[in-house]
Amino acid sequence: MLSLLAGALAATLLLPSAAAIPVHRANGSVTNPSGLTVDGSGHTILNSVSAITYDYGVNIGGLVSFTVGAVNGSNNFIGIGFSESSFWIAPDGSDATQNVGLDEILWYPVDKPGNYSVDNAHQRGGFRYLSLHHNSSGSVALSSVTTNFTAMPHYADDAMRDYTGYFHCNNEQLNRVWYAAAYTDQLCTIPSTSGNSLVDLLANDSSIPTFWYSNSTLTNGTSALVDGAKRDKLIWPGDFSISLPGVFLSTNDQYILKLSVAQLFAEQNASTGQLRYAADTLHPGQPAGQFFTGLNQVYSYTYHMYNLLALNNYYIYSGDIDFLRQNWYRFNFGLNYSLTSVDSTGLAFVATNATADWLRVGMGAHNIEANSILAYTLTRAMNLANAVGDTSQNARWQSYYDNIVSAANELLWDESAGLFTDNQTTTLHPQDGNSWAVISGVANNTRAATISSALHARWGPYGAPAPEAGTTISPFISGFELQAHYIAGQPQYANALMEYMWGDFMLDDPRMTNSTFNEGYDVSGALHYPAYADDARISHAHGWSTGPLLALTNYAAGLHVLNSSTWLVQPQPGNLTSVEAGFTTAIGTFSATYSSGNGSTAYSFQTPPGTAGTVILSGISGSLRSSNGTLVPLVSGMAKNVAGGNWTLVASSGSMLGGNGGMNGSYAGGSGSSPKPAPYTGGTTKVSASVLALIVAACALML
Secondary structure, three states: OEEOOOOOOOOOOOOOOEEOOOEEEEEEEEEOOOOOOOOOOOOEEEEEEEEEEEEEEEEEEEEEEEEEEEEEOOOEEEEEEEEOOHHHOOOOOEOOOOOOOOEOOEEEEEOOOEEEEOOHHHOEEEEEEEEEEEEEEEEEEEEEEEEEEOOOOOOOHHHOOOOOOEEEEOOHHHHHHHHHHHHHHHHOEEEHHHEOOOOOOOOOOOOOOEOOOOOEEOOOOOEEEOOEOOOOOOOOHHHHHHHHHHHHHHOOOHHHHHHHHHHHHOOOOOOOOOOOOOOOOOEOOOOOOOHHHHHOOOOEHHHHHHHHHHHHHHHHHHOOHHHHHHHHHHHHHHHHHHHOOEOOOOOEOEOHHHEOOOOOOOOOEOOHHHHHHHHHHHHHHHHHHHHHOOOOOHHHHHHHHHHHHHHHHHHOEEOOOOEEOOOOOOOOOOHHHHHHHHHHOOOOHHHHHHHHHHHHHOOEOOEOEEHHHOOEEOHHHHHHHHHHHHHOOOHHHHHHHHHHHHHHHOOOOOOOOOOOOOOOEEOOOOOOOOOOOOHHHOOOOEHHHOHHHHHHHHHHOOEEEOOOOEEEEOOOOOOOOEEEEEEEEOOEEEEEEEEEEOOEEEEEEEOOOOOEEEEEOOOOOEEEEEOOOOEEEOEOOEEEEEEOOEEEEEEOOOOOOOOOOOOOOOOOOOOOOOOOOOOOOOOOOOOOHHHHOOOOOOEEEEO
């Protein structure tokens, strides 16, 4: 049976702590295939050339062991294969970690009864399906198969369920999406010594299964937050723009985030200030892979800035001023390196040697994505400067910001499309650059709303396209699009996109894990990521795809942390009629509860004592009442300098919350609409938010 040593993260727990693991498939001669499941008894016997695949129901990861009860004949071997998706269950391999073919099956000679275990270098970080193969004329009787769950190794088994954040609303699909995002980030928190799966990128024969392992050391601690559970198992700064806030908002795992951000800054170029495309390893493992030889020569203009934003986001949620001060020189050095690319137009010109990005194409020149990220980084830099008491460059940075905003709107805005072009040499309108233009403030309120509507109009049946990457749908970039819709004052678009792209497709499609989010796919709905030559290598647990967690907590519930002492409460539920959310960090506890109906709005929130912030309740007249009875009036739906504490809205009769966007935004209402993924038939069962809240501590198939 499968032992789920975990508990409820949601208010109601629908399943017991142990659940049956079904046999997904048996091939060849398998005696008593269900013997190892909770409903079975006795040994499962693999005869001759045969195999059996078990379905864990959710994506898991760890070290696999099996116990042999009896052996008949000679030259018996048991092989272990893995797959995150049912699409890649194969007789001759596992799904892929390299860029060609399949990963090899792990074969173990079995000549006598006993216990057999996978070595640490071959712990598989992500798999839903576990296959056991037999390839001789004899037979092997198995009495148990066990997976030791290895994600979040610095947490006790019974502590992985202890979320410090939560979310619930009247849309069950969005609840499932939030908890799946949180679980994805947990699965991407791996042992520090199990990093770097990119060890055979020179393989080029798809007919031969590829060797694989992961044994590089990533941080100076027990763990690391990486891009994907299966691969690449590396610290990528771009991914951190989504996954790092998500971890703070769900588990508040500050320890692992500090270790990982420290590693990003550990090898900053001492001459130029350049930061790495991906963090290097502390120890490359044996034998060392080829990946870092080439990586050391790569400069990414955008990922360089994502390093800076990782430090910003870490400080915002942790309030760790000592860590910020320790790295303030590095931050300044890195930002000023970015500014050396700004030319006489006022825009940064991305040189041909700096175009590496998230595997999009066409990066370069006066690129709208790169310039919008630079503009946003400048605003964060000025806030951090205030925190450390070093504002000597703020006026200079503000000037750079103003020039970027002016030049981008003059040179790159396409009025007929209602979108920015990628650069001055193309008519392509990218998803990444337009989303970032809204987030950064490069687009004013009017153009932000126009961009939001134009992006919404491009949606297909499987999600929001990223034409800058061919026929790609990128959950990573779509996470930024979610934020853009909220900021533009159109939260109904964000809600709709999360429901059908992340929920209806990425959770409910039978090829998916029903528990975690994959890194990308094709606009046709095919499990094909155009950037890869090998579809089997797509990661189905990728932290950069967890944008809905941040979107729902920060925007729908309205809980924005601006720095260690300041916050913004600005709920944008859109067409949701009830929202509850909260999280706790070192700064304190933030929570909010919203409901609407019968022509009225109810809202209450909690922020930490000793902090202060602004409350924006668009369309609401009335006041805020604190737990001690203090009343603060709302002026045009806004109250400033509100002290931290517990507050409840006292709304005037008939006041209804609008979907306001940014600080100066306004929203008149409306309801979201979206296409739906093509229907499918199959045996995949939905996992509720409560089930997704169960974090696997030990997974065992046993008698």
